[in-house]
Amino acid sequence: MSSSYKLGFWVLTALVVGNMVGSGIFMLPSSLSEAASPAGVLFAWLFTGFGVLMTALVFGNLAVRKPSLTGGPQIYAKELFPANSKASIFSGFMSTWGYWIGSVAGNVATITTFASYLSTFFPILTSEAEWFSVGGFTLKVGNGLTFIVCSVLLWGVHFIIVRGMEEAGKLNVAVTAAKVAGFALFIVIGLFAFDKSNILPMTAPRFDEAGQSIGLMSQLKNAAVITLWAFIGVESAMVFASRARKQTDVKKATILGLFIALGIYVGISVLVMGILDQKTLIHSEKPLIDAIETVIGPIGGQILAVLGLISLFGSTIGWIMLSAEVPYQATKQGLFLPVFQKENKKGMPIFSLNISNGLAQVLIFSTVSNSISDAFDFVIIIATLAYLVPYLISSVYQLKLVLTGETYKDLSSRISDGIIGLLATIYSIWVIVAGTADIKTFSYGMILLASGIIFIKPLLKKKSSVTKGQKAA
Numbered sequence: 001m002s003s004s005y006k007l008g009f010w011v012l013t014a015l016v017v018g019n020m021v022g023s024g025i026f027m028l029p030s031s032l033s034e035a036a037s038p039a040g041v042l043f044a045w046l047f048t049g050f051g052v053l054m055t056a057l058v059f060g061n062l063a064v065r066k067p068s069l070t071g072g073p074q075i076y077a078k079e080l081f082p083a084n085s086k087a088s089i090f091s092g093f094m095s096t097w098g099y100w101i102g103s104v105a106g107n108v109a110t111i112t113t114f115a116s117y118l119s120t121f122f123p124i125l126t127s128e129a130e131w132f133s134v135g136g137f138t139l140k141v142g143n144g145l146t147f148i149v150c151s152v153l154l155w156g157v158h159f160i161i162v163r164g165m166e167e168a169g170k171l172n173v174a175v176t177a178a179k180v181a182g183f184a185l186f187i188v189i190g191l192f193a194f195d196k197s198n199i200l201p202m203t204a205p206r207f208d209e210a211g212q213s214i215g216l217m218s219q220l221k222n223a224a225v226i227t228l229w230a231f232i233g234v235e236s237a238m239v240f241a242s243r244a245r246k247q248t249d250v251k252k253a254t255i256l257g258l259f260i261a262l263g264i265y266v267g268i269s270v271l272v273m274g275i276l277d278q279k280t281l282i283h284s285e286k287p288l289i290d291a292i293e294t295v296i297g298p299i300g301g302q303i304l305a306v307l308g309l310i311s312l313f314g315s316t317i318g319w320i321m322l323s324a325e326v327p328y329q330a331t332k333q334g335l336f337l338p339v340f341q342k343e344n345k346k347g348m349p350i351f352s353l354n355i356s357n358g359l360a361q362v363l364i365f366s367t368v369s370n371s372i373s374d375a376f377d378f379v380i381i382i383a384t385l386a387y388l389v390p391y392l393i394s395s396v397y398q399l400k401l402v403l404t405g406e407t408y409k410d411l412s413s414r415i416s417d418g419i420i421g422l423l424a425t426i427y428s429i430w431v432i433v434a435g436t437a438d439i440k441t442f443s444y445g446m447i448l449l450a451s452g453i454i455f456i457k458p459l460l461k462k463k464s465s466v467t468k469g470q471k472a473a
Contacts, residue, residue: 005164005165007169016253018179022113022233025183025288026312028227029272035222036206037201037216038202040216040222045262049266058424060254062076063238063251064248066401066407070241070332074096096330096335103386104356106233108363111153114149115150158357162346162353165321172317172321178307179311183307186288187271228388236257239326275291289308320360328349340355388428395428398421
């Protein structure tokens with residue numbers, strides 16, 4: 001199998017849909033109902049959907065106008081500063097570092113959700129019985145087995161991808177097609193079971209930890225930060241742009257993938273709220289299964305659990321591919337450690353795969369001491385924050401191109417792209433401010449970014465050496 005295999009339009013679209021419609025579709029209905037009333041949830045989907053559409057248009061536009069800059073939205077950070085300057089390298093590396101760690105965390109969220117849905121068939125995965133104790137630590141049977149399941153899935157997919165991009169891509173297309181068909185069927189069934197009394201009152205109050213009532217606008221803000229997680233992955237086609245047959249396919253796949261995912265998310269989110277009452281939904285760890293079981297009984301839950309496992313398996317393939325591709329492509333741009341450029345005979349970034357999955361394995365240890373839902377909530381906070389800065393960087397870079405006129409030949413394109421870039425920038429800034437308002441969340445985000453500083457020294461040192469050599473010459 002040739003290492004020069006190129007990804008076509010449908011493979012790229014499957015990566016976008018597969019990476020977006022993963023763990024979020026199964027766990028977010030509960031998180032959203034806890035954060036906001038039905039009205040707040042609906043407004044959050046509309047607000048986030050519009051903001052992400054503007055961002056997706058930015059991604060697609062940059063992929064066409066700057067085809068040499070590949071590897072993800074974080075790569076544009078270096079273009080905001082003078083070429084080959086230390087500021088360019090520093091910003092490019094730090095942005096890539098946060099985006100990479102966020103990708104790894106996103107992969108872990110998908111894998112832990114897979115274990116949650118597997119418990120439908122193997123209830124022992126949720127067992128509270130003690131397995132063994134070491135010092136003050138007690139390992140529960142459920143947590144221990146969940147850790148084993150997650151680890152097997154992680155490394156099983158790893159070896160599938162190592163065999164080559166073509167096999168992994170085709171498998172992801174098949175799995176994504178199955179998940180889209182399955183969720184469409186769920187929506188059809190849900191229409192017949194929808195009970196509007198479950199979503200009334202539309203503006204039901206929500207309360208903070210101190211017991212204070214949260215208003216609708218604050219609910220919308222909280223829910224909008226959570227819904228952003230559902231759209232993480234919209235840039236997947238862009239990450240693999242250098243492997244695409246045509247750069248125009250990247251833009252088309254990004255937009256089509258976004259609309260497919262948005263339709264699935266909004267449809268299912270609304271229907272689940274209409275099938276389960278708010279109290280049940282808030283406390284559910286498997287909201288989609290709980291919803292379908294109320295309609296057609298236990299068999300429905302089992303069918304949906306199978307669909308969930310297939311869907312999450314496909315998402316795991318996509319996320320592992322993406323998390324390995326990010327530092328690999330950044331290295332080609334001179335923004336990451338050179339060793340990450342090492343490939344195997346199939347053209348796969350083998351070193352990057354090994355390190356990315358090694359980090360994922362470390363994060364999977366969180367399932368040993370926490371429940372799956374707690375681990376999921378923790379991981380999406382870290383992952384979402386890691387993506388916000390690169391999204392903002394892409395929008396700002398588009399504005400830079402518009403203002404300088406670089407790559408543009410007519411005024412009308414500059415104006416339309418300028419409006420899109422401005423809206424995407426405003427949205428990105430709003431989400432960053434809203435998402436980091438909590439000091440705990442802000443601290444996690446800062447620790448995540450700061451952890452990369454110790455690895456940037458070799459790149460800056462190499463740059464200094466090259467600069468001195470050029471001056472000497």
